[in-house]
Amino acid sequence: METLIRFSTDELGLEAFKPKSRSIDNLPRISSSTEQLFALCGIESRQNLNSSIHKFLHVRIKAGRHIYLSNDKCEMIYLVYSGFLKSTWADTNGNEKVLSFPMKGEMVGLDGIAHGKFANSLKALTDSELIAIPLQFCKGQNIESEIFRNHMISVMSQQLVNEQKSSFIISSLPVDAKVAKFLLSLSFKFKSLGYSEKSFLLRMSREEIGSYLGVSLETVSRTISGLCTIGVLKKNNRSIEIMNFDALKKLKRLPMGVTYKATVRSKKARNPKAHRAVEPEKPPT
Amino acid sequence: METLIRFSTDELGLEAFKPKSRSIDNLPRISSSTEQLFALCGIESRQNLNSSIHKFLHVRIKAGRHIYLSNDKCEMIYLVYSGFLKSTWADTNGNEKVLSFPMKGEMVGLDGIAHGKFANSLKALTDSELIAIPLQFCKGQNIESEIFRNHMISVMSQQLVNEQKSSFIISSLPVDAKVAKFLLSLSFKFKSLGYSEKSFLLRMSREEIGSYLGVSLETVSRTISGLCTIGVLKKNNRSIEIMNFDALKKLKRLPMGVTYKATVRSKKARNPKAHRAVEPEKPPT
DNA sequence: CGCATAGTTGAGGAGACTCAATGGGCGTGG
DNA sequence: CCACGCCCATTGAGTCTCCTCAACTATGCG
Numbered sequence: 001m002e003t004l005i006r007f008s009t010d011e012l013g014l015e016a017f018k019p020k021s022r023s024i025d026n027l028p029r030i031s032s033s034t035e036q037l038f039a040l041c042g043i044e045s046r047q048n049l050n051s052s053i054h055k056f057l058h059v060r061i062k063a064g065r066h067i068y069l070s071n072d073k074c075e076m077i078y079l080v081y082s083g084f085l086k087s088t089w090a091d092t093n094g095n096e097k098v099l100s101f102p103m104k105g106e107m108v109g110l111d112g113i114a115h116g117k118f119a120n121s122l123k124a125l126t127d128s129e130l131i132a133i134p135l136q137f138c139k140g141q142n143i144e145s146e147i148f149r150n151h152m153i154s155v156m157s158q159q160l161v162n163e164q165k166s167s168f169i170i171s172s173l174p175v176d177a178k179v180a181k182f183l184l185s186l187s188f189k190f191k192s193l194g195y196s197e198k199s200f201l202l203r204m205s206r207e208e209i210g211s212y213l214g215v216s217l218e219t220v221s222r223t224i225s226g227l228c229t230i231g232v233l234k235k236n237n238r239s240i241e242i243m244n245f246d247a248l249k250k251l252k253r254l255p256m257g258v259t260y261k262a263t264v265r266s267k268k269a270r271n272p273k274a275h276r277a278v279e280p281e282k283p284p285t
Numbered sequence: 286m287e288t289l290i291r292f293s294t295d296e297l298g299l300e301a302f303k304p305k306s307r308s309i310d311n312l313p314r315i316s317s318s319t320e321q322l323f324a325l326c327g328i329e330s331r332q333n334l335n336s337s338i339h340k341f342l343h344v345r346i347k348a349g350r351h352i353y354l355s356n357d358k359c360e361m362i363y364l365v366y367s368g369f370l371k372s373t374w375a376d377t378n379g380n381e382k383v384l385s386f387p388m389k390g391e392m393v394g395l396d397g398i399a400h401g402k403f404a405n406s407l408k409a410l411t412d413s414e415l416i417a418i419p420l421q422f423c424k425g426q427n428i429e430s431e432i433f434r435n436h437m438i439s440v441m442s443q444q445l446v447n448e449q450k451s452s453f454i455i456s457s458l459p460v461d462a463k464v465a466k467f468l469l470s471l472s473f474k475f476k477s478l479g480y481s482e483k484s485f486l487l488r489m490s491r492e493e494i495g496s497y498l499g500v501s502l503e504t505v506s507r508t509i510s511g512l513c514t515i516g517v518l519k520k521n522n523r524s525i526e527i528m529n530f531d532a533l534k535k536l537k538r539l540p541m542g543v544t545y546k547a548t549v550r551s552k553k554a555r556n557p558k559a560h561r562a563v564e565p566e567k568p569p570t
Numbered sequence: 571c572g573c574a575t576a577g578t579t580g581a582g583g584a585g586a587c588t589c590a591a592t593g594g595g596c597g598t599g600g
Numbered sequence: 601c602c603a604c605g606c607c608c609a610t611t612g613a614g615t616c617t618c619c620t621c622a623a624c625t626a627t628g629c630g
Contacts, residue, residue: 089449097453111449114442120449139435149434150424156441157399163448164374164396164405168382171455171499175618206577214456216619221578237577237627460586491609501587506610522595522609 031055032081032131034144040079040105040131043151049144054137059130067108067122067130074112076132077152080104083128084203088211089120098212101125101186101204104193107155113138125203170214178213179223180251183233187242199241316340317366317416319429325364325390325416328436334429339422344415352393352407352415359397361417362437365389368413369488373496374405383497386410386471386489389478392440398423410488455499463498464508465536468518472527484526 034054038045058081061067067078070090085102099120102108112118113135137145138152169181191197202209206224207217224240227233232248234241242248319339323330343366346352352363355375370387384405387393397403398420422430423437454466476482487494491509492502509525512518517533519526527533 089453091453095457097457099449099452110442111446112442114439114446119446149438153434153438153441154399156438156445157395157397159445160441160448161396161399161404163445163452164384167384167448167452167455168374168376170452172380172382205575217576218578218620219618221576222618225578490607502608503588503610504586506608507586510610 031057037079037131037133038147038151040081041107041148041151042105043147045147047143047147049147050142053142054144056131056133056137059132061124061128061130063124063126063128065124067124068112068118069121070118072112072118074109074116074118074135076134077107077109077112077138078122078130078132080106080108081129081131083130084125085128086123086125086204086208087120088123096211097214098204098208101212103189107152107159110152110156110159175213175215175219175223176226176251178215179209179220179227180248182209182213183240183242184245184248197242199239202238202240316342322364322416322418323432323436325366326392326433326436326440327390328432330432332428332432334432335427338427339429341416341418341422344417346409346413346415348409348411348413350409352409352413353397353403354406355403357397357403359394359401359403359420361419362392362394362397362423363407363415363417365391365393366414366416369410370413371408371410371489371493372405373408381496382499383489383493386497388474392437392444395437395441395444460498460500460504460508461511461536463500464494464505464512465533467494467498468525468527469530469533472530482527484524487523487525 032040032055033052034049034056037056038049059067059078061083067085068074080102082104085108087099087102087108088096089099090096102122108122108130109118111120133148138149139145169178173181186200186202187197190200204212205217206220210217210220213220224233224235227248228235230247232242232244232251234243317325317340318337319334319341322339322341323334344352344363346368352370353359365387367389370393372384372387372393373381374384375381387407393407393415394403396405418433423434424430454463458466471485471487472482475485489497490502491505495502495505498505509518509520512533513520515532517527517529517536519528
């Protein structure tokens with residue numbers, strides 16, 4: 001997460017508010033060297049690598065298409081090079097849940113390693129480009145493989161923690177806080193990638209947000225509208241502008257319905273709507 | 286999960302219904318060899334290992350005590366040798382959420398690898414014994430370390446998937462189904478370990494179950510009581526007997542509140558309490 | 571220029587939460 | 601050995617959040 005590096009930042013990633021234009025210097029590569037791969041991963045290596053041995057192919061994928069589906073054989077894992085993705089899991093009844101929205105620099109497909117086939121599906125929300133990393137490489141005995149493997153272990157560990165965090169959010173916070181946290185985490189990611197943390201475009205539908213957060217799409221819509229009403233946000237369809245970070249951050253740590261062992265259960269919680277929103281802060285005018 | 290092996294099954298694990306008695310042949314070891322470690326992990330290796338090089342110390346821990354706390358330095362990961370544990374995560378406000386209930390054969394502490402300190406806390410629900418695996422060993426260059434590392438990667442991948450599954454359960458299913466799934470997964474685990482899948486003792490409180498499932502403790506209690514009423518379960522405090530596996534399994538796949546893109550939203554859902562329980566099946570008399 | 575998809579908003583209801591009181595088990599101490 | 605107290609579990613009553621259904625609007629695409 002923090003290991004994301006500012007690597008040719010403007011390359012792609014968010015073409016944010018100028019969709020579909022692609023200037024000539026933004027042309028994607030066909031393949032990356034080990035060094036390039038490592039740089040994008042955020043691996044700092046003091047070893048002198050034999051950069052020419054391995055070439056990692058880039059995979060381009062159109063918006064709306066799947067990179068892989070659940071149960072597909074897993075022979076590669078991927079590093080997001082550009083674009084916005086969506087990872088989902090489906091139960092046996094075909095009910096889908098969105099698990100994450102991978103962006104540039106993130107590794108995807110790690111769920112496929114255990115059994116040699118993917119547990120999740122991965123879909124492109126925008127035209128995207130991924131670097132394919134053969135499992136073979138991950139398992140290799142050479143120095144590059146070993147360095148990468150160590151990194152991979154670290155990433156998996158981190159992903160585990162992230163899953164747990166979002167599990168907490170999903171199960172313990174009221175909608176307002178869920179949405180606030182979601183927007184803040186997006187904002188943080190954008191910032192890490194060198195884009196505006198203040199205004200950005202949601203690449204996913206309300207329904208997808210809802211699925212991710214474990215609430216209905218209407219509730220997501222209402223919550224975002226509510227945040228606009230109290231002046232914390234401005235929205236225009238999928239474009240979001242954060243007007244008041246502090247309020248949003250405060251919101252995210254407000255009481256909860258379901259919390260286990262709430263240390264001191266705030267008596268203010270009795271006051272209806274106490275956690276519904278931050279103090280309107282003297283609504284603008 | 287499926288890789289759990291039947292390794293000296295009766296050793297400890299569940300002393301189930303005869304608490305606090307410990308027969309002489311149940312005495313825990315002080316340390317394990319690589320082979321023993323691998324066996325408990327479920328690693329099958331055709332290589333001839335130098336079993337005597339590494340010794341893995343066992344850590345014994347009393348019920349109610351912590352093995353590690355969030356932010357503790359992570360120098361070891363652990364393999365559960367016996368007993369029942371609880372892993373929790375706490376946000377900055379001190380609100381805890383239960384993440385898992387590790388049992389024999391499960392690896393814990395993998396969340397600590399990324400940053401060298403644990404993200405979660407681990408507590409013993411019963412007297413337990415863990416095998417400590419130094420990170421040093423995990424990172425080693427010898428053949429034993431490499432085999433173990435591969436296994437560890439696989440385990441992490443699997444844990445990632447499991448997290449995602451339970452995230453789905455938490456966010457998408459009604460309480461009844463949550464509890465049903467929970468009990469079934471416990472039952473399955475017990476069976477894997479060679480114990481009764483039909484009747485067992487819950488080692489955790491209603492509150493802990495609630496935290497794990499993202500519902501209140503009262504709701505857990507009510508749901509379990511409800512399952513008893515319709516004859517699917519028998520309970521006596523923390524001891525559970527499953528009377529009707531099919532009903533429980535059916536229950537777990539019933540409609541849901543929050544489902545994202547429910548393929549065909551069953552119209553029966555309009556019927557109040559449609560998912561409240563399975564058909565009472567002509568309640569016993 | 572409509573049709574389809576996505577988003578908004580309202581009304582009403584159901585599930586699950588909170589608060590509160592009761593009862594059972596178990597350990598401790600008189 | 602019983603009594604007391606503590607913790608956990610159960611159950612009830614009332615309420616609130618969030619869901620569902622539904623109608624309407626905006627946006628984008630052919």
